[in-house]
Amino acid sequence: MKSRLILFIILTVISYSSRSQVRVEPPSWWAGMKCQKLQLMVHAENISETKPVFNYPGLTMESVVHVENPNYLFINLKLATDIKPGNFNIEFEKGKRVIATYSYEINQRKTDSVLFQGFDNSDVIYLLMPDRFANGDPSNDDVEGMLEKANRSNPSGRHGGDIKGIVDHLDYFVEIGVTALWINPLLENNMPEYSYHGYAITDYYKVDPRFGTNQDYQNLVSKAHEKGIKIIMDMVANHAGTGYYWHDDLPMQDWYNQWPDDTRSNFRGTAQIDPHAAGKDYDKMVKGWFDSTMADLNQHNEFMARFIIQNTIWWIEYLGLDGIRQDTYQYAYKDFMAEWMKRILYEYPDYNVVGEVWLNYPPMTAYWLDNESNLDGYRSHLTNVFDFPLTYAVDKAFNESEGWDTGLFRLYEILTQDYLYSNPQDIVVFSDNHDGDRFYTKMNEDIRKFKMGMIFYATIRGIPHFYYGGEILMTGREHDGHGYIREDFPGGWPGDEANAFTKDGRTPQQQEAFSFTSRLLNWRKNNKAVQYGKLTQYLPENNVYVYFRHNEEGSVMVMLNNAEEERSVDLLRFEENLKGYSKGKSVMTRQSFDNLDRITLQGKSALIVELGN
Ligand SMILES: [Ca+2]
Numbered sequence: 048m049k050s051r052l053i054l055f056i057i058l059t060v061i062s063y064s065s066r067s068q069v070r071v072e073p074p075s076w077w078a079g080m081k082c083q084k085l086q087l088m089v090h091a092e093n094i095s096e097t098k099p100v101f102n103y104p105g106l107t108m109e110s111v112v113h114v115e116n117p118n119y120l121f122i123n124l125k126l127a128t129d130i131k132p133g134n135f136n137i138e139f140e141k142g143k144r145v146i147a148t149y150s151y152e153i154n155q156r157k158t159d160s161v162l163f164q165g166f167d168n169s170d171v172i173y174l175l176m177p178d179r180f181a182n183g184d185p186s187n188d189d190v191e192g193m194l195e196k197a198n199r200s201n202p203s204g205r206h207g208g209d210i211k212g213i214v215d216h217l218d219y220f221v222e223i224g225v226t227a228l229w230i231n232p233l234l235e236n237n238m239p240e241y242s243y244h245g246y247a248i249t250d251y252y253k254v255d256p257r258f259g260t261n262q263d264y265q266n267l268v269s270k271a272h273e274k275g276i277k278i279i280m281d282m283v284a285n286h287a288g289t290g291y292y293w294h295d296d297l298p299m300q301d302w303y304n305q306w307p308d309d310t311r312s313n314f315r316g317t318a319q320i321d322p323h324a325a326g327k328d329y330d331k332m333v334k335g336w337f338d339s340t341m342a343d344l345n346q347h348n349e350f351m352a353r354f355i356i357q358n359t360i361w362w363i364e365y366l367g368l369d370g371i372r373q374d375t376y377q378y379a380y381k382d383f384m385a386e387w388m389k390r391i392l393y394e395y396p397d398y399n400v401v402g403e404v405w406l407n408y409p410p411m412t413a414y415w416l417d418n419e420s421n422l423d424g425y426r427s428h429l430t431n432v433f434d435f436p437l438t439y440a441v442d443k444a445f446n447e448s449e450g451w452d453t454g455l456f457r458l459y460e461i462l463t464q465d466y467l468y469s470n471p472q473d474i475v476v477f478s479d480n481h482d483g484d485r486f487y488t489k490m491n492e493d494i495r496k497f498k499m500g501m502i503f504y505a506t507i508r509g510i511p512h513f514y515y516g517g518e519i520l521m522t523g524r525e526h527d528g529h530g531y532i533r534e535d536f537p538g539g540w541p542g543d544e545a546n547a548f549t550k551d552g553r554t555p556q557q558q559e560a561f562s563f564t565s566r567l568l569n570w571r572k573n574n575k576a577v578q579y580g581k582l583t584q585y586l587p588e589n590n591v592y593v594y595f596r597h598n599e600e601g602s603v604m605v606m607l608n609n610a611e612e613e614r615s616v617d618l619l620r621f622e623e624n625l626k627g628y629s630k631g632k633s634v635m636t637r638q639s640f641d642n643l644d645r646i647t648l649q650g651k652s653a654l655i656v657e658l659g660n
C-alpha cells in the first residue's frame with residue numbers, strides 16, 4: 048500500500064513536471080487577425096510521441112508536423128474569421144494518457160490595431176540603451192537564474208538600468224521635445240557576459256527579468272502613449288544568443304546556418320547587392336555568424352521563418368507598438384526580409400519599420416528602402432532606412448574647410464542623390480547612435496558645431512533621431528570600447544553625484560545644450576513646413592549653405608555658416624523662395640528681421656528663420 052502511494056506520488060510529480068515544461072510559441076494569439084493561419088511550435092521532451100488534442104469553436108488543426116528532433120512538434124492551425132476570444136487546453140496524449148497540458152489563450156484583437164500609424168516626419172526619435180539610461184528598480188539588478196550579475200564598474204557589464212527607469216522619465220522626454228523612443232532590445236539575454244546590449248536574445252517571447260516583465264513593457268507603452276510618445280521596438284531577425292534553450296536541442300540541423308568551424312560574417316553588406324559578388328563572399332556575409340555567441344538563424348527554413356514573422360506580429364499586437372527598428376537588416380536573406388515586411392504590412396498597412404542598413408553611399412542605402420526601380424527587380428517593402436551616408440558627411444563637413452567637394456558641399460551632394468529614392472522623406476537621419484562615436488566628440492567638443500549639427504538634423508528632410516545623453520553633451524569614442532559610447536546617464540542611478548535630468552544637476556554648458564535642444568525640438572513638433580515641406584537647397588557659396596523647407600503651411604529658411612568668420616549674406620540669390628515673404632524671425636534667438644535683404648551669420652553658426660509678413 049505504502050509503495051503504491053509512493054509510486055503514485057512519483058508519477059504525479061513526473062506528470063506535473065512534464066506539464067510545466069511544455070513550451071508553446073506563440074504563447075497566445077488573437078481573434079480578428081487578417082491572416083487566418085497560425086503555426087505553434089511545441090517543445091518538450093519526446094513531445095513528438097504525443098498527439099495534441101483540443102476543442103475550440105472556430106479553431107481547426109490542419110496538420111501536425113514531426114521534425115528531425117523528437118522534442119518538437121509544429122501544429123498548423125486555421126482560425127475562422129468569426130473565432131471568439133477565450134481559453135482552452137491543448138492536451139498532449141500518449142496512448143490514453145494526457146502527459147502534458149497547455150492552457151492557450153485567444154485574445155480579442157485591439158479594434159484599432161489595423162490602423163496603427165507607425166512613425167512619420169512629425170516625429171523625433173530618441174534612442175536609448177535601457178541598461179545605461181536609468182535604474183528605476185535596483186531590486187532587479189541581479190536575478191536568480193540569470194548568468195550575468197550587475198557590475199557598474201565594468202564598462203562592458205550590466206549596470207542595472209531597466210524599464211522602470213524609462214517610465215520614470217517620460218516627462219523628461221516630453222521636455223526635450225522628442226516624440227518617439229527607440230529602445231535597444233529588452234528581451235532576455237541570458238548570456239555570461241556582454242548581456243547588457245540586448246542583441247544576443249535567448250527568449251524571443253520574454254522581457255529580460257533584469258529589465259522587468261512583459262507586463263512592464265506593456266505598461267511602458269501605454270504610459271508613453273498617454274504622454275504622446277511612441278515606442279519603437281528593436282528586433283533581431285538575423286541571430287540569437289547561444290544561451291537560447293534550443294541551442295543544444297535544435298529542432299532541425301538547418302535551424303541555424305551551420306559551418307564546420309567558427310565562421311563569422313565578413314560584415315560586408317555590399318555582398319547582398321553587388322551584381323559581381325563572389326558566392327563565397329555572399330555566403331559569409333549572409334550565413335556567417337555575427338559573433339561566436341550569436342548564432343545565425345536560417346530564415347530559409349520555413350519553420351524558422353514562420354517563427355520570426357509570428358513573433359513580430361505577436362509583439363506589435365501585445366504591446367500596441369508604434370514601430371520597429373530591425374537590426375542587422377542586410378545580414379539576413381533579403382527575400383525573407385521582404386516577406387517579413389509584407390506580412391507586417393498585411394496586418395498593419397500603415398506601419399513603419401526602419402532597417403539598419405549600415406552602408407556608406409546613397410545608392411546602396413536606396414536599394415534597401417522600398418524601391419520600384421532596383422534594376423535587379425528586388426523590392427524590399429521596407430518603409431524606412433537610416434541615412435548613414437549623411438551622418439558620415441556631417442561628421443566631416445563641420446570639421447573641415449570648403450573645397451570643391453568638401454565642407455558643406457558634402458551635405459549638398461548627399462542630398463542631390465535623393466533622386467535615387469522613391470521616398471527620400473522616409474529616411475531616418477541621425478547625429479549618432481550606440482555603435483559609433485558620440486556626436487559632441489565628433490564635433491571636437493565645440494558647442495558651436497554641436498548646435499549647427501542639431502539644427503541641420505532637425506530641419507533637413509527625413510525623420511530625425513538623436514542618441515540619449517547627446518542633449519547634455521555626453522562624449523565617447525567607439526575606439527575605446529563600446530562601453531564608452533554607452534555610459535550611464537548621470538542621475539539615472541540612486542546616489543549619482545550629479546543628476547542631469549534636472550536643471551540644477553547640469554553644468555552651465557550642459558544646460559546650454561539642453562535648453563538649445565529642447566527649444567529646437569519643441570519648435571519642430573509644431574511646425575508642419577519643417578516636418579513635411581519640400582526641400583529646396585542652394586549651392587553652398589563662400590562657406591554658407593542655405594536651404595528651405597516649404598509648403599502651403601509656411602516656409603523656413605535654414606542658413607549654415609561653416610567659416611570661422613562672420614558672414615554677411617545677400618539674400619537676393621534666394622529670391623525664388625523668398626517671394627511672397629517680407630519678414631523673418633529666428634527660431635532659436637527670437638531675433639526679428641524686418642526685411643529680407645541681408646542677414647549676418649556668426650562664425651560656425653546656424654540660423655533657422657521662419658518667414659512671414
Ligand atoms: Ca534595475
Ligand SMILES: [Ca+2]
Pocket residue numbers: 285332333334335343344378379380
Ligand atoms: Ca544571417
